[in-house]
Amino acid sequence: MATVVISNLEKVYSEAKGPGVKVVHGINLEIKDREFMVLVGPSGCGKSTTLRMVAGLEEISGGTISIDGTVVNNVLPKDRDIAMVFQNYALYPHMSVYENMAFGLKLRKFPKAEIDARVREASAMLGLDAYLDRKPKALSGGQRQRVAVGRAIVRKPKVFLFDEPLSNLDAKMRVSTRTEISKLHARLDATMIYVTHDQVEAMTMGDRICVMKDGRIMQVATPLELYNKPENVFVAGFIGSPPMNFFKGRLQKSSTAAGLLEFTETNDKAAPVRVTLDAALSAKGAAHAGKEIIFGVRPEDVLDTATSASPNPAHTAEVKVEVSEPMGAETYLYLSTGVTNFIARVRPTDRFDVGQSVKVTFKMEAAHLFDPATEHVLK
Numbered sequence: 001m002a003t004v005v006i007s008n009l010e011k012v013y014s015e016a017k018g019p020g021v022k023v024v025h026g027i028n029l030e031i032k033d034r035e036f037m038v039l040v041g042p043s044g045c046g047k048s049t050t051l052r053m054v055a056g057l058e059e060i061s062g063g064t065i066s067i068d069g070t071v072v073n074n075v076l077p078k079d080r081d082i083a084m085v086f087q088n089y090a091l092y093p094h095m096s097v098y099e100n101m102a103f104g105l106k107l108r109k110f111p112k113a114e115i116d117a118r119v120r121e122a123s124a125m126l127g128l129d130a131y132l133d134r135k136p137k138a139l140s141g142g143q144r145q146r147v148a149v150g151r152a153i154v155r156k157p158k159v160f161l162f163d164e165p166l167s168n169l170d171a172k173m174r175v176s177t178r179t180e181i182s183k184l185h186a187r188l189d190a191t192m193i194y195v196t197h198d199q200v201e202a203m204t205m206g207d208r209i210c211v212m213k214d215g216r217i218m219q220v221a222t223p224l225e226l227y228n229k230p231e232n233v234f235v236a237g238f239i240g241s242p243p244m245n246f247f248k249g250r251l252q253k254s255s256t257a258a259g260l261l262e263f264t265e266t267n268d269k270a271a272p273v274r275v276t277l278d279a280a281l282s283a284k285g286a287a288h289a290g291k292e293i294i295f296g297v298r299p300e301d302v303l304d305t306a307t308s309a310s311p312n313p314a315h316t317a318e319v320k321v322e323v324s325e326p327m328g329a330e331t332y333l334y335l336s337t338g339v340t341n342f343i344a345r346v347r348p349t350d351r352f353d354v355g356q357s358v359k360v361t362f363k364m365e366a367a368h369l370f371d372p373a374t375e376h377v378l379k
Helices: 047-055 097-107 112-126 141-153 171-188 199-205 223-228 233-238 279-284
Strands: 004-013 021-031 036-040 062-067 082-085 159-163 191-196 208-213 216-221 245-253 261-265 274-276 292-297 302-304 316-326 331-336 341-346 357-362 368-370
Touching (some): 004 047, 021 216, 036 047, 036 199, 047 062, 047 082, 047 191, 097 112, 097 141, 112 141, 112 171, 141 171, 191 199, 199 223, 208 223, 216 223, 216 233, 233 245, 233 292, 261 292, 274 316, 302 341
Parallel strands (some): 036 191, 036 208, 082 159, 159 191
Antiparallel strands (some): 004 021, 004 062, 245 292, 261 274, 302 357, 316 357, 331 341
């Protein structure tokens, strides 16, 4: 396997007139040997373009890409020792499963015995033994994707590249297939780079996740670090389902608790939400006292005071229920302050009526403050 190092990578699509459109802005990223790295972000953020430059399918406009210590900017895709799995499977319809998996090895003049051994090894690994004689049209979407993965496995490349491989599958099949890919990574002990727009896929599969926006890297970290310690508003809002709640307001010194700060929501339509921060959060926001701020808290950290243990009145606000959405294991409670709509995760046994006023308390030790000018988290 191999380390992949991306240095100051740029991609510009030239136009007949004008300077062209830059879609990747000098990004730097190191994918460690045997690591499962996920590139995640909304459509148009540059993640697939970055992957295609690693594969050699897109020309590099600036910077370098090295694989196993060798710069590959001018190396042909077939000579980079990588294998790519595409969104649309890219199988040959007139070939059997066996022939599809063996085709790349035949082009490289591998001996027949080795081709057969590699295909059957990959087939057994992916549960495809019963389908080797079938054509792609006789397979389900999940089975076709496994064939595409098998075709990559038989190559035994230094790096596996996955470009949104599950997006054409239904929800149930996506869950089972992503589990198979995760197991495959552990079994092959391979370097893998995986592109997706689905943050649930990213969180469940990646050793580390690279969050991208507008051709730039927002943060690279482990799944739990991204979730618990987001660097900015974008990462905090993108990672997590439902996403983090954000309240715009102002910080000021608390009139009731010495040494603490108070957050007051910007709200001219109803009584503003006003809560006192804890000591740790007050220390982070000390330099912003008297200034505008963004207060962020995840749905599971918004607690109904009627059911939470020893709610702190200083961290409590009264809000209205907009929608109650039972999910089975939990209920999503859509709430409103009068200006800000936000979500709480509550117990499935709790019952609420639309329009009902409820008191909620915010778990301050899990909350965040963001500078509205830079959108960076306060540390």
